Amino acid sequence: MANQPTGALRLHADPRSSSSLRVLCYLRHKALAVTLVPVRLGEGEHRSAHFLALNPAAAVPVLELPDGQALTQSLAILEYLEALHPQPPLLPAESLAAARVRSLCALVAADLHPVTNMRVRRAVAQAAGDDAATAWVRDFTLQGLAAVEAAAARHGGAFSVGDAPTLADFFVAPALFNARRFGVGLDPFPALQRVQAACLALPAFEPLR
Numbered sequence: 722m723a724n725q726p727t728g729a730l731r732l733h734a735d736p737r738s739s740s741s742l743r744v745l746c747y748l749r750h751k752a753l754a755v756t757l758v759p760v761r762l763g764e765g766e767h768r769s770a771h772f773l774a775l776n777p778a779a780a781v782p783v784l785e786l787p788d789g790q791a792l793t794q795s796l797a798i799l800e801y802l803e804a805l806h807p808q809p810p811l812l813p814a815e816s817l818a819a820a821r822v823r824s825l826c827a828l829v830a831a832d833l834h835p836v837t838n839m840r841v842r843r844a845v846a847q848a849a850g851d852d853a854a855t856a857w858v859r860d861f862t863l864q865g866l867a868a869v870e871a872a873a874a875r876h877g878g879a880f881s882v883g884d885a886p887t888l889a890d891f892f893v894a895p896a897l898f899n900a901r902r903f904g905v906g907l908d909p910f911p912a913l914q915r916v917q918a919a920c921l922a923l924p925a926f927e928p929l930r
């Protein structure tokens with residue numbers, strides 16, 4: 722393919738961060754080789770001059786292409802890889818189904834995740850204390866998951882859209898992993914419990930177990 726550089730992909734990621742896990746699980750699902758370059762968020766490595774040269778937005782993941790070009794934003798990374806490696810397909814060919822998939826990706830990546838991200842948790846903790854930050858994250862996680870649950874209950878089957886994995890599951894499953902980290906249970910979310918079970922049964926999602 723004309724726009725597909727040959728050679729090794731490098732993924733700059735913190736393997737415990739949910740945005741990184743979206744890409745890591747996807748690469749496993751497609752059996753794509755990648756070199757992991759660890760970026761320890763807890764150590765502030767994403768704010769180093771070296772990393773900022775790669776991603777001025779100071780966030781992981783970053784996919785470094787064989788020619789050295791950097792690609793940021795997990796959804797853009799997955800759509801790029803999906804265009805190059807369409808088998809097995811994770812984006813339905815039918816437009817409405819594809820829009821449902823992208824809608825769920827956005828519910829996680831654009832709505833839920835930004836308000837619970839590390840920099841926001843830290844800012845709330847600094848302004849109002851650790852307990853307030855914990856309450857903040859749990860509250861926004863519950864609100865975000867309620868929206869994802871509603872979408873999965875309407876359009877999902879075994880997975881979050883339909884009965885086969887799609888890109889949406891690579892956003893939803895890491896969000897459920899985060900919910901567990903934050904002490905948010907899935908009891909109110911039966912559709913998400915079903916999606917989680919289906920994802921965790923696949924080898925691709927082993928990093929979330």
Ligand SMILES: N[C@@H](CCC(=O)N[C@@H](CS)C(=O)NCC(=O)O)C(=O)O
Pocket residue numbers: 738739740741762767779780781782793794795796830838839840841
């Ligand atoms: N929308 C971005 C989000 C990237 C992002 O915020 N990643 C988090 C880790 S899950 C991060 O690097 N946080 C660092 C911080 O908040 O300072 C994506 O989908 O890639």
